[in-house]
Amino acid sequence: MTTTPLIQIRDVHKSFGNKRVLNGVNLDMASGESVVVIGGSGTGKSVLLKCILGLLTPESGSIRVDGVETINMPDIGREVTLQRFGMLFQGAALFDSLTVWENVAFALIQGRKMRKQEAKSIALTKLAQVGLGPDVGELNPSALSGGMQKRVALARAIATDPEILFFDEPTTGLDPIMGDVINDLIVKCTRELGITALSITHDMASARKIADRIAMIHNGRIIWQGPVHSIDTVDNEHVHQFVRGLADGPIKMDVLAP
Amino acid sequence: MFIAFIAAVGRLSIFTAMGMKHCVRPPIYLDLLIRQMISIGYYSLPVVGLTALFTGMVLALQIYSGSSRFNAEGAVATIVVIGITRELGPVLAGLMVAGRVGAAMAAEIGTMRVTEQIDALTTLSTNPFKYLVVPRLIAGATMLPILVFIGDIIGVFGGYLIGTTKLDFNSSTYLKNTFDFLEISDVVSGLVKAAAFGFIVSLMGCYHGYHSRGGAQGVGRATTNAVVSASILILASDYIITELFFSK
Numbered sequence: 001m002t003t004t005p006l007i008q009i010r011d012v013h014k015s016f017g018n019k020r021v022l023n024g025v026n027l028d029m030a031s032g033e034s035v036v037v038i039g040g041s042g043t044g045k046s047v048l049l050k051c052i053l054g055l056l057t058p059e060s061g062s063i064r065v066d067g068v069e070t071i072n073m074p075d076i077g078r079e080v081t082l083q084r085f086g087m088l089f090q091g092a093a094l095f096d097s098l099t100v101w102e103n104v105a106f107a108l109i110q111g112r113k114m115r116k117q118e119a120k121s122i123a124l125t126k127l128a129q130v131g132l133g134p135d136v137g138e139l140n141p142s143a144l145s146g147g148m149q150k151r152v153a154l155a156r157a158i159a160t161d162p163e164i165l166f167f168d169e170p171t172t173g174l175d176p177i178m179g180d181v182i183n184d185l186i187v188k189c190t191r192e193l194g195i196t197a198l199s200i201t202h203d204m205a206s207a208r209k210i211a212d213r214i215a216m217i218h219n220g221r222i223i224w225q226g227p228v229h230s231i232d233t234v235d236n237e238h239v240h241q242f243v244r245g246l247a248d249g250p251i252k253m254d255v256l257a258p
Numbered sequence: 259m260f261i262a263f264i265a266a267v268g269r270l271s272i273f274t275a276m277g278m279k280h281c282v283r284p285p286i287y288l289d290l291l292i293r294q295m296i297s298i299g300y301y302s303l304p305v306v307g308l309t310a311l312f313t314g315m316v317l318a319l320q321i322y323s324g325s326s327r328f329n330a331e332g333a334v335a336t337i338v339v340i341g342i343t344r345e346l347g348p349v350l351a352g353l354m355v356a357g358r359v360g361a362a363m364a365a366e367i368g369t370m371r372v373t374e375q376i377d378a379l380t381t382l383s384t385n386p387f388k389y390l391v392v393p394r395l396i397a398g399a400t401m402l403p404i405l406v407f408i409g410d411i412i413g414v415f416g417g418y419l420i421g422t423t424k425l426d427f428n429s430s431t432y433l434k435n436t437f438d439f440l441e442i443s444d445v446v447s448g449l450v451k452a453a454a455f456g457f458i459v460s461l462m463g464c465y466h467g468y469h470s471r472g473g474a475q476g477v478g479r480a481t482t483n484a485v486v487s488a489s490i491l492i493l494a495s496d497y498i499i500t501e502l503f504f505s506k
Contacts, residue, residue, distance in 0.1 A: 050377070053377075053380070053381055054380070055377050055380060055381075075385065079383045079385070080383075082380065082381055082382075082383045083383050085381060086381075087378070087381040089374045089377070089378055090374070091373055091374060093373060093374040093375050093377065093378040094375075094378075095370075095375055095378070096369075096375075106382050106384070107382040107383060107384075110287075110382070110383075110384045110389070111382060111383040111384060156382075
């Protein structure tokens with residue numbers, strides 16, 4: 001007997017004008033699994049994430065969450081589905097007009113209609129889980145460093161105890177130490193809390209640390225996927241080139257000047 | 259070019275319909291609505307008040323100068339009050355608010371778009387239309403009539419000030435001429451125009467901000483487009499509403 005994947009992506013296509021970004025993506029995610037999608041810049045990693053969340057609508061294909069089709073889902077159904085998700089954006093995407101704790105408590109107050117004091121208490125607990133004290137909660141996001149903003153964004157993503165967490169380039173723009181701190185927090189959230197996670201990154205150190213399974217996207221398709229421990233021994237030239245960061249190989253960069 | 263124009267009209271129509279649909283469906287974020295009412299109404303009062311004051315003063319001088327050519331100086335007060343309430347009050351207030359508020363809305367929502375804050379709202383199970391657009395549309399359509407009503411009073415006072423201090427009108431005669439010939443429809447038509455202009459200013463600010471693309475340059479373009487399109491639509495809709503109220 002086979003179990004239904006928590007997230008099932010089948011033959012998803014998405015174009016912007018004449019540029020085809022996703023060209024038949026197939027990917028399954030089991031409950032409790034941490035999958036990392038790797039790939040070069042502009043290969044469609046973020047677009048894939050946004051298609052799953054319904055922020056972009058694919059031209060064709062199927063995206064099922066717990067067996068329920070989500071493409072062209074009505075607004076009310078999507079809002080209910082999204083309550084199961086948390087998302088860490090690449091640039092943190094914190095709301096400038098709110099304080100840090102209000103950012104973290106946003107989904108609790110606006111989405112779940114929780115009273116402010118109760119929501120604040122939960123927000124401060126979540127901030128503590130990502131290593132930030134209550135004094136940070138009263139600051140505006142603009143007063144924080146990039147690493148602190150990512151941690152606040154992570155606290156906001158886990159504030160409602162979601163079943164599924166998405167991470168868009170979680171370590172981009174951070175120094176290696178802060179990057180590793182974020183990786184540790186992601187591992188803590190996913191493995192200890194049993195959250196299903198989908199991350200996209202081109203940071204191999206991050207991928208090795210947070211993934212159970214890695215999938216590589218190239219030219220809008222998943223060209224390889226397998227367990228994280230097999231990434232160094234896989235017989236695939238594209239994966240080999242990407243993992244080692246080699247300029248020479250089947251993946252050609254569009255460098256116009258010599 | 260023509261197809262692009264039709265497509266833009268279609269996008270704007272869908273955005274307007276979506277905005278109006280969400281205006282009548284709960285939830286309405288009351289705290290955000292009050293914040294927008296204060297931002298649009300209270301903080302625009304100085305600029306609208308000063309515009310109305312100087313417009314009333316200039317109008318009195320110009321009408322006096324023109325009407326004296328055919329010995330009709332006595333009509334100054336009446337023409338000032340009709341001109342302010344029917345036309346100049348709502349149009350100038352609309353244009354000033356478009357510059358002050360419409361630009362700010364486009365810049366704020368545009369920045370939220372390019373920094374993925376609008377996407378973040380969606381992932382936090384909050385409809386961006388309800389959270390960002392609806393409070394601004396309602397606040398624009400309700401606060402501009404109040405602003406214009408206050409502006410009308412200040413504008414008429416500006417005319418009275420010039421009439422009595424510079425043009426040697428008798429104070430009570432000026433006030434009598436002001437109110438004797440003023441009809442309810444003059445004021446009401448101005449307030450209806452103001453509600454429409456307030457809606458247009460908010461709609462253009464939200465629409466261009468919501469669809470901005472491409473970083474800082476895109477936000478700058480959205481801001482310019484919001485002010486220009488709101489100004490043109492204000493002048494066009496001014497003609498249509500005037501036709502509806504006063505055409506024979």
